[in-house]
Amino acid sequence: MKAVVEKYHGLGNDYLVFDPNKNKLELNPHNVALLCNRNFGVGADGVLEGPVLENDRISMVVWNPDGSIAEKSGNGVRIFAKYLKDAGYVQKKDFHIHTAGGQVSIHYLNEEGTRLKASMGKVSFWSDDVPVEGPRREIINETMVFGRIPYPVTCLSIGNPHCVILMDEISKDLVCRIGRYSESARQFPEKINTQIMKVLDRTHIQTEVYERGAGYTLASGSGCCAAAAAAYRLGLTDPKMLVQMPGGTMELEIEEDGTVLLTGDVGFVGTMKLGSTFVEQLRSFT
């Protein structure tokens, strides 16, 4: 059996596109984890399975490298939109991609499709939407303890769950130290993506991310939406801002109705025809 994947990245947050129309292999948590393994597999921060084309809808599935499925990925939908153009599935400049976390509207900003704007939907700070255990409330600057240290935490959903912690200084080490505790903390029944955020001024913030099901990554599309929405809700920024992450900078805009617009680049790395022995390994996981 043959198998081929296409590798792309969004600000260094790399994904493999696995097109079921070109591959017979069935994906499952075990073979996705092997595909994403940076030593024994291709290596990536996740797999984007699709397009599934039915009743003129385009949908995709976002897999995390631990084999779990995420409702949405901001870099993932932008990468997937670029793939759809490269593979000839779409010719229009504007269209929708359906994910488990809701519909994302895509607008290409250049001919090659390497710069895209995604309308990521509305955020919700309500505990039952994120979800967060306890009485129904909006989670804004609520003290939560991770690793025996209290933090002021803002939680929100943008289709997938996020917590955002405002700090004076941020670093990879710090977000990993917190994320190891917060990701699977008991108050998050569906786990959580963790962002620490430094506000530079009213139009610039900086973040580091520890992703649910992936750990530390160089950038997170849904994560920078969450950080921007939290910064704006806390009254620290204007509705339009730049979010600086280790992998690069995204343009964010919070619209009047709470919809979050995400604009940034994606890069195509290459097409990988998987070796027959490796494909047999992937198939061996039932």
Ligand SMILES: N[C@H](CCC[C@H](N)C(=O)O)C(=O)O
């Ligand atoms: N790990 C995330 C999904 C990918 C998020 C990130 N890579 C993005 O670009 O939004 C989750 O389990 O919700």
